[in-house]
Amino acid sequence: MRRFLLIVEDRPTISFALSDYFATRGWDVECAASVSEAEAILLRRKVTVLIADLSLSQPGSIDGLELTRQVRRHWPRTRTIILTAYGTPEVELTARRIGVDAFLHKPAPLAELARVADALSEG
Template sequence: MNIVLIDDEPAVRDTLGEHLEEEGHRVRTAGGGEAGLFLLEEEPADLVITDLKMPGISGLEVLRRVRERWPATEVVLITGYGTLDDAVEALRHGAYDFLLKPVRLAQL
């Protein structure tokens, strides 16, 4: 599976990215929403995993843009600051899932 992983925390990108690669997936990482969308413009992905709260473009905005431009791409939002309202909004906008940090690797 071709995955784009977007998170402003390098440790999260490194840990999740390495785990997903060990599982046989191709992973491209970005430190923010703009950079992640640029990666998708270069080559669409099967799955986007994005942090909810980031400087610049939020994960919800990434979700909205992915749904518009690449409707077949699934989006999973992750956050350390999630509320039930955030989860409902993400799912209402078409997110595949909403996970709280620290993400257990088995969840992916």
């Protein structure tokens, strides 16, 4: 079974770079620029790993932590990675408490992000 990665990132250049990198590593990938787009994909696809930006700038959008809460509630088998440039130890602790599987700081090396996603997809 192929692994499916959902990238939730509101900056197209970052989404494209991540999507291209993971596709070359054998992942099926879709990107969402907002939580509503992500939810639509989650409803129609079995997502193996979700990578979400902590701070989504879409007006009225919830952040990556609230998205993780929803994923844990409705799609508990989906593994989650928060990627952020604005993380603090307190935010990371909150993320861990709500069930985020990995918390990485931008600019995380692509190889590190792939290693984490690969490990999460294997169980």
